Amino acid sequence: MDGAIFRMHEDLRTPLKPRSRLQRLWENRPTPATAAWIVTLAALGGAVAWGLMTPPPKAPDVVATAEIRPVDPLPVASTGKAAEENGTETGETVTGTPATKKREESPRLKILSVPQGDEGAATGSTNSHVPDVEALPRSPEEARRQRFALLGLPADTPLVRAPVRDLTEQSPSGPLPKVARNGRKPWQAYGRPVPKDVLLSDRPKVAIVIGGLGLNSKTTQRAIRELPGVITLAFAPHAKSLQTRINMARRAGHEVLLQVPMEPWGYPEVNPGPKTLLASAGKRQTLSALHWFMGRATGYVGLVNYSGQKFLSEGPALSHVLHEVKRRGLLFLDDGSAAKSLSPELAMVIGLPPLAATVRLDVDRDPFAIQARLAELEERAARKGRAIGIGNAFPETLEALQDWLSGLQRRIDIVPLSAMPKLKGKG
16 A cells, blocks of 8 residues: 555656647547548539639531532322322422422332222322321231231121020030021031122132141130131140130131041051040940030031041941031031042932042141142132132141232132032032
8 A cells, every 4th residue: 555655656756748749639630520521522622623624625626528408309199180280290299499300300219109990099199108097907806807808808707606596405415516497507507608799709719727726725826816717727626625715716707617536547556536436336336426526615617537547438437427417417528638538429428518628738847838739729729610728727837828818819719618518510
């Protein structure tokens, strides 16, 4: 204790040392807020000084000059009295200076005039490269109708809603088609109407059937949307939502067929699917399987074989099917794949229209091969008066078919399959 008191007295007697400059500056340092203001003001001052010291940009040096001349007015095709009163002809533009008029008489621009007698052309009207806003399609369906109208194809209208009560029989297999009491047949009711002048015209008639639909949703929708309604569509019976797909096709104007799997050569290694109609089966078994297929949906005009090279060559088995097809007021189309098919001969004996495809479009899926087959179909129709082509909904087939339709120029009439029995004359 005495030692501590002694040291305290010594400290009091020790003289004070002067503080250094660094210590005084540290004790008088500004607060953080003051330092922030000083830095901000310094930055603003520096920016202002930099702006004042920067010289203004120099004007660019002139490299070249060019004279901009007035653009010639666009020539306008005109017809009618207005052109005569102004002393102009089609393709001539009235201007105010001789120099401009001389330029307009130059043959550099050739304007096509409206053909005389063209439908929709009014006297005194003018052509314009700007499309009429009112004429633009307002929906995909309207664009579809306009595209087919340019090809000379009839407008697509929804077909009669199926099923029609008088043409339907309820069964354990589902709704089956039947002939109405007044004699009206399902193929007549569910078929696509054809104008009488088309049926009576001398132009060759072609019916085209595109099959394999219903199994692939994207392919089915594309065929329904892109093909005109005069093209008949055939649906696989094993497809899911089959009735929905058929209704969609009929709303777009397509009449439809139902594909029926039949026994091919090499069965069962080559198998078209469940419940295939077998050549060795009896009448009861054959009709039971046939009714199962027919009860899957309604609204079809007839049946078309899927495979079936062996079945179509067996008279007894095939006759059971054709008799039932006739009894229920349907059509039957032979797809032409069986070289020894008896369907045309048996159909005539039974009293059915003998319908058989004369050209198979896409045995070879090469686009050039499909185009060649379409040309063959057209040539066949020109010689015989009518022809039936059948293909599948392959992308190559759909594209080739659309190209072919766009180049027809009304050389032939495209009709639905149900129009074939209504045609008279050669065939």
